[in-house]
Amino acid sequence: MALGQRIVALHKRHEWLDEVLTEEMHHPHPDEVRMAQIKKSKLRVKDEIQQLEKMEGRYLRAISTEEQFQKKAVRH
Numbered sequence: 146m147a148l149g150q151r152i153v154a155l156h157k158r159h160e161w162l163d164e165v166l167t168e169e170m171h172h173p174h175p176d177e178v179r180m181a182q183i184k185k186s187k188l189r190v191k192d193e194i195q196q197l198e199k200m201e202g203r204y205l206r207a208i209s210t211e212e213q214f215q216k217k218a219v220r221h
Contacts (some may be wrong), residue, residue: 148201155194162187 166183169175 148204149198152194152197152201155190155197159187159190159194162190 162183166180166187167182169183
C-alpha cells in the first residue's frame with residue numbers, strides 16, 4: 146500500500162472510531178472500558194497519521210530538491 150493510501154485509510158479508520166465512540170456514549174449505560182479502548186485506538190491512529198504525514202512531507206521535499214538540482218545541472 147502506498148504511503149498516501151495508508152494515510153487515507155487511517156483517516157477513515159479514525160472517523161469510524163469516532164462514530165463508534167459517539168454511539169457508545171449515547172447508550173443508556175455506556176461501557177467505560179470500551180470507551181477508553183476506543184479512545185486509545187483513536188490516539189494510536191492519530192499518531193500514526195502524523196508520523197506518516199511527516200514522512201510524506203520529507204519525501205516530497207526530497208523529490209522537489211532533486212528535481213531542482215537536476216534542472217540546474219541541465220542548464221550548466
